Amino acid sequence: MRTITLEDLHIFQTVVREGGIHKAADVLNRVPSNITTRIKRFEERLGCLLFRRQGRGLVLTEAGKRLLGHADKMLRLADEVARDMTQAGVAGVLQLGSLESAAAVRLPDLLSSYHVRYPEVSVHLKTGSTGALLSMLKDHEIEAALVSEPFNADQMNALPVFQEELVLITALGHPNIRSPKDLQVDAVAAFPHGCSYRRCLLEWLGAAGVSPKRIMDLGSYHAIVASVAAGAAFGILPISVLNNAVQGSNVQQHTLPQALSVNVTHLVWQGPSSLALQGLIDLLSEARAEGE
Template identity: 55%
Template sequence: MRKVDLDDLHIFRSVVREGGVAKAAARLNRVPSNVTTRIKQLEDRLGVSLFRRQGRNLVITESGRILLGHAERLLKMADIAEQEVRSGMAAGVLRLGTLESTAGARLPPLLSAYHLQNPGMSIELQTGITDALLRMLERFEIDAAFVAEPFEKGRFSSLPVFEEELTLISAKGGPKIRNASDLSGQTIVVFPHGCSYRRRLVEWLAEEGVSPGRILEFGSYHAIVACVAAATGIGIISAELLERAVLGTAVQRHPLPARLRGNRTHLIWSDDPSPPLQALMALLPMLRNKRQMDMAA
């Protein structure tokens, strides 16, 4: 019996990505019956169902998810091999997820050095909150991600990259915030569910038996700082990011308890690091050294 080849995996991945046979066939410039036959042959060869019908839609099965992970890795390796052979230099694409705070405060010098030292490699950047980035990594939509504690570390390989300080912020001229009880009934301005900073704040309030008032969710730290500056509520943010925010001077800071103030950001990945990821990891000491120099300045 013929073994699974890269063409099989490419067709299978296309059906997953396009959400069905018809769209995958159009993308692959094949007739739908050919795509259907190839998927059926692949299922017969593996002895499992890769999709199941849900109404008019095809839904990937658990076996399909397992195969998808291997397909993504093998097809990526094939692309990298072809690019390197054609160009004569290390090549490839790194699909990198990152917190918005990391993208804004930490990554610019790192990405600049990456592109300078690795002209044959490129980075596709995707921002999101920690939980969203973890889901993207599980679905092989990204290759690695910068996420903040707390997160479930056992599922992925992880490398601590840098530490940061979290701070509460409120509009200037407002009362001081000295403990959790000062937030009772207050409007909290945070990222959506799944944000590590938000989780840390909510857990602190719950430990102290404090119930906030409304919770306003924003997808951008710029919006959070602007909302807080307008006296709409209380926020939590990276102190370093606040220094770079346009309205950073329009808010006042309130220190969190020492056990909550410090926070670490990790680089996480699920497989053996690809050459583009290895190239990025080689530059990570730059982040630590730059932070140390900034603190000493």
């Protein structure tokens, strides 16, 4: 007798996704007591607890978090096998993470082409910093992510897809900047900790012995550009984003050293790719080959 069945995984996954027994029971068209019994028996067969109570709700244990990643992969694979045997096309959901910059500039055309090729796939997009996206990947909240250099993706697959040119921005009228010591503003406007661009900028400043007095943690490129335009800070961002920003013409661009200005965005993912993800990988590879 198998310890794990697809039905066990489906019930477990539904409880997690719906946030509790009662909502999962509604989705699965079962009574709550049946769901509770199935989960308890599943835990007994596995020899570990998958949930613990917190207030009126349930939260995953560490074992539950590990199982959720396996459950997502196995159920996705089962769906793909069923579609393959019935000769259906690629379908399902692709959980994709992306940097704000890539989501704003790179993804619209890409996802439009993807939808034309795979109309039965629904792409669910989450944005965040490189650090946050890698954490989502490890926790199996997303299947793949577009992240920027530098990043640590041990035991992950990585495909370089876009090359970005980073520029330093200040308020209009700021004197030319040849080194960090030429900066006349002592505050940095950037995304919160975990942003690769922010990390690159701070390392460049630190190498020259320059330490900003304040770092403004902001949640969007529009807010960063607006703060810089107002003279409150300086910042760093891809020129492709600046060209599309609302106040992009109200800031001054400064060229950075090549080692800092050239930054490559990568698609990263763990383990085997689903058919939906493989479709995105193929599309990105084709686009990159055409651009070379």
